[in-house]
Amino acid sequence: MAFKPISTQTLQRMPMYLNYLKDLPVGGAANISATMMADDLRLNDVQVRKDLAMVGQGGRPKIGYVVKDLISDIEHCLGFNNIDSAVLIGVGNLGRTLLEYEGFSECGVDIVVAFDVNQSIVGTTINGKRILPVSKLYSICSRMKIKMGIITVGTGEAQGICDLLVKSGVVAIWNFASVRLNVPSNVFVHNDNMTSSLAVLSNYLVERFSTNK
Amino acid sequence: MAFKPISTQTLQRMPMYLNYLKDLPVGGAANISATMMADDLRLNDVQVRKDLAMVGQGGRPKIGYVVKDLISDIEHCLGFNNIDSAVLIGVGNLGRTLLEYEGFSECGVDIVVAFDVNQSIVGTTINGKRILPVSKLYSICSRMKIKMGIITVGTGEAQGICDLLVKSGVVAIWNFASVRLNVPSNVFVHNDNMTSSLAVLSNYLVERFSTNK
DNA sequence: TAGATTGTTAATCGATTAACAATC
DNA sequence: TAGATTGTTAATCGATTAACAATC
DSSP: OOOOOOOHHHHHHHHHHHHHHHHSOTTSOSEEOHHHHHHHHTOOHHHHHHHHHHHSSOOBTTTBEEHHHHHHHHHHHHTTTSOEEEEEEOOSHHHHHHHHOSTTGGGTEEEEEEEESOTTTTTOEETTEEEEEGGGHHHHHHHHTOOEEEEOSOHHHHHHHHHHHHHTTOOEEEEOSSSOOOOOTTSEEEEOOHHHHHHHHHHHHHHHHOSOO | OOOOOOOHHHHHHHHHHHHHHHHSOTTSOSEEOHHHHHHHHTOOHHHHHHHHHHHSSOOBTTTBEEHHHHHHHHHHHHTTTSOEEEEEEOOSHHHHHHHHOSTTGGGTEEEEEEEESOTTTTTOEETTEEEEEGGGHHHHHHHHTOOEEEEOSOHHHHHHHHHHHHHTTOOEEEEOSSSOOOOOTTSEEEEOOHHHHHHHHHHHHHHHHOSOO
16 A cells, blocks of 8 residues: 655644644543544544544544544654754744744754854853854754754845755755745755735735725 | 635745845846746746736736836735734743744734733833733723734633634734634634644654654 | 444545647 | 747646445
């Protein structure tokens, strides 16, 4: 049977399922139906079943799914139970927050070190993570076999940093810069962009309150 | 002719076009072809033309589009040229960053005030923005006719804050909490969620490096 | 058994891409 | 004119949803 990759949409819903399942009352039922999950999360029930089918052993008619199994299946599929080391480049506003953010560990990600070109912050520490000069990136990432890189530099520098990461062996890149990165096909990029989000929200207000529809 | 809403996908690409057009050499050609934009941005050329058709007057065969017009059309469509006032609720890690972020102004958004329940920060100021108790949210938002709210509170508090925003007249909500918010149909919610992004990246690494495919 | 629930197959829907005629 | 480029119509693709048989 051919390997079927999990779609981005399905993956993005997984943390929602995980949250929901973990928030279920501790002494409650051992099983849960996709129908009930869908109702509570305001999703389509077939969609929930298809999503769950991607990660688990399936449920039983009339009974539903075993909550505990579902939780561990989802965590396994998302890699939330084994830690990936990551590096972050660009300790500006956003970079600093990500370094200070405590929620990554339970998502299986550990930012082990950060890089910046700004001499005045190089050598300092944020939340226990050292900030090193970008010139050290290659040697550190290749030696530590870092697989994940988080880009929080400005638009202009993003592609250069990306190239450096790729050369250093990084294969998964989380890009917060507002540019489309050019990478070889064996490197995965996920873009997260505040401006895109604002575009959607702001356009909604423009359309809603404009007089010349 | 019926009004045709712009798809989320198209809207999310708009800032990319805008960046690209603004970065074009100042003394350069007055026109640009969708073909060239698509090549440079690594997009499909028909897609670029369809996107641009949603906002502008169209281009001319052989000539292309007028750069200057395109820029102003996109800015207008995104509402980047008229300022919307917004409020932010939850001055934790992420909330603080958003308050300090200087990039919103050029996207037509101005966070005018923030709210938090934490007495030790209420009354202080971040980047010129006052932090007020949540108990003041209703009176301030309704009096100032605030239309946009940014939710950066924890998972548990998000729905309550959302309800309060809706009651106060806010119609566009940018939600960073990892829950699906329940809102009336005349309120627009855009979700931005770090955990979803990490799910996608982390699953890529799991699949790529797992032995038992 | 009856009915709730699963999982599969088919239909729908929307976005992207391909083909091509119109135009400067 | 010839050819680059636009814009439209049709085809493709993937995700969501509906219908329904299987099962406990």
